Amino acid sequence: MVLEGPALPWKVIKLGLIGSTQATAREYLASGHGAGTVIVAAGQTDGRGRRGRSWHSPEGGLYMTASLRPVMEVGLVPLMGGVAVAETIREMTNIDVGLKWPNDILIRGKKVGGVLSESGWAGRKTNHVLLGVGVNLNNPPPDWLPEATSLSEELGRFVDVDSFLDILLETLDRYIPYLESRPELILSSWKEMSQTLGRMVEVTDVDGEAISGLAVDVAPDGSLLVESGGMIRHVVSGVLELR
Known part of the structure; x- marks a missing residue:
């Protein structure tokens, strides 16, 4: 499925249960699939967060990795991704969402999702950027993660994964150009939702x-x-x- 947007023409590739969207995106990148490729999985057996931490990824959540064009400030990518996910949740649910530096999305102080940014380098310049996103939608967090929550748990109803993905990609389309043209807008949006600053x-x-x-x-x-x-x-x- 190809979705046209102002930032990138998204080519969405939906898969079943895989190891991880991040690893699969790297494989697609190596085989010639460029910026705009989005890998979406029904579930992950080896989902990873920052620093290789395991990410609980049963069916019912949104698990995706998007290939982006190279950018100068790679440190802004996870902040931009967090803002896009938070705004998607707000648009779909009207739930108040907070952000914890550098990559956590919170509801009532509990983690509902996270983003993972990975860059490839050629000398001093990036040659690709991968933005991984994991959001608990209809998958209840396990008992051993009391600090986590899901959107369906907060809302008391089912959340349509495809609708969430569509709105998220539209939101990313708005913010991705700001990585180069107006990074201050990403920072101001992140600060407005921050649950880190002042703490x-x-x-x-x-x-x-x-x-x-x-x-x-x-x-x-x-x-x-x-x-x-x-x-x-x-x-x-x-x-x-x-x-």
């Missing part, structure tokens, strides 16, 4: 250093600014806990 946080960065302090802002490159020990620390990537 005490602890972030474990990629080097394993734990940084505790007040989350004060997000930089133009998408990094989190944390006031800690009288200094402003720039955290490019890490695992964040709200305090």
